[in-house]
Amino acid sequence: xxxxxxxxxxxxxxxxxxxxxxxxxxxxxxxxxxxxxxxxxxxxxxxxxxxxxxxxxxxxxxxxxxxxxxxxxxxxxxxxxxxxxxxxxxxxxxxxxxxxxxxxxxxxxxxxxxxxxxxxxxxxxxxxxxxxxxxxxxxxxxxxxxxxxxxxxxxxxxxxxxxxxxxxxxxxxxxxxxxxxxxxxxxxxxxxxxxxxxxxxx
Amino acid sequence: xxxxxxxxxxxxxxxxxxxxxxxxxxxxxxxxxxxxxxxxxxxxxxxxxxxxxxxxxxxxxxxxxxxxxxxxxxxxxxxxxxxxxxxxxxxxxxxxxxxxxxxxxxxxxxxxxxxxxxxxxxxxxxxxxxxxxxxxxxxxxxxxxxxxxxxxxxxxxxxxxxxxxxxxxxxxxxxxxxxxxxxxxxxxxxxxxxxxxxxxxxxxxxxxxxxxxxx
Numbered sequence: 001x002x003x004x005x006x007x008x009x010x011x012x013x014x015x016x017x018x019x020x021x022x023x024x025x026x027x028x029x030x031x032x033x034x035x036x037x038x039x040x041x042x043x044x045x046x047x048x049x050x051x052x053x054x055x056x057x058x059x060x061x062x063x064x065x066x067x068x069x070x071x072x073x074x075x076x077x078x079x080x081x082x083x084x085x086x087x088x089x090x091x092x093x094x095x096x097x098x099x100x101x102x103x104x105x106x107x108x109x110x111x112x113x114x115x116x117x118x119x120x121x122x123x124x125x126x127x128x129x130x131x132x133x134x135x136x137x138x139x140x141x142x143x144x145x146x147x148x149x150x151x152x153x154x155x156x157x158x159x160x161x162x163x164x165x166x167x168x169x170x171x172x173x174x175x176x177x178x179x180x181x182x183x184x185x186x187x188x189x190x191x192x193x194x195x196x197x198x199x200x201x202x
Numbered sequence: 203x204x205x206x207x208x209x210x211x212x213x214x215x216x217x218x219x220x221x222x223x224x225x226x227x228x229x230x231x232x233x234x235x236x237x238x239x240x241x242x243x244x245x246x247x248x249x250x251x252x253x254x255x256x257x258x259x260x261x262x263x264x265x266x267x268x269x270x271x272x273x274x275x276x277x278x279x280x281x282x283x284x285x286x287x288x289x290x291x292x293x294x295x296x297x298x299x300x301x302x303x304x305x306x307x308x309x310x311x312x313x314x315x316x317x318x319x320x321x322x323x324x325x326x327x328x329x330x331x332x333x334x335x336x337x338x339x340x341x342x343x344x345x346x347x348x349x350x351x352x353x354x355x356x357x358x359x360x361x362x363x364x365x366x367x368x369x370x371x372x373x374x375x376x377x378x379x380x381x382x383x384x385x386x387x388x389x390x391x392x393x394x395x396x397x398x399x400x401x402x403x404x405x406x407x408x409x410x411x412x413x414x415x416x417x
Contacts, residue, residue: 008267019281030292037295132236
């Protein structure tokens, strides 16, 4: 039977059905877990960008419910963003950004104050940059540079400090392409937010 | 029986090592070796996928038609790679995030299909599983050596722990892929000199050049 011509395609079909069947089963079973992980990752990124400290021992469910209570998803002129009311009654914005990095898409969150003049912080949700080079954008020293920096009024809102020109943050040595891509994506998101949300319409 | 297991261990780890003797798995030898931690996780992934793929191929070997065996092997390997990816994303999200595209890269590793073709196709399941795992281990051993050199010279660290002091100027070239070629070539040179000398002393013909190659 093994050498019959008809047996080869039949064997292939049966094998494919069995293996893809098992994979589909595993995928369906683990999908809620994967989605919950992705959701948790996004919430953590937003809170981190907004400079809200997450207690170390909080359970994912508690984190989710307190997130739901304190942060509202709003849509302003077609831009989806997240609002957080601070204790002194101000509204901070967490704005999602996405764009092309060197190897793949980079997504993340940048948080701005009510006047859209100060960056409160930022965090990445996903990136595929070179580990050890561009991938260092995930390191805290890089991300923490964006804590409470004032934006430039004209031209690019955030700039790298370079010899002969002033800027708020340092780029990553040896990873020029990723460094400029990251800044371009964030600047585009800030400009977009400025044009849609406006400076003082609240 | 026991000597067969010992012989496989000797071959996969040293005399017929997949990376330095068969020149397989070079693609990932460049991609993942700039950090030791990435290399170790990749090594575990490749070892497990090779072991289970060999086991499955061996179990199916008696009913598998010869002319579709390559297609079935590819299917089996893809199956295990996707399985590893799903399990990591569901249960180890931090590791999955750190590895990013590397898990998918396991599928491009020639060692896996090489062991399925060369060993599992004609041997019993248990020993095929062992052969696959040991081949993955032989691969990990060489890659870890490359990674230790590259991380030490590129960052001054090993597994993220600072080894070299402030006086050390990190070599950016060591962080980038081409340096893996230099390090790998030196390792192959050293390893081949040692084995050739042994063969020469034993009066056996010295193997010049490489028999197989792939990515």
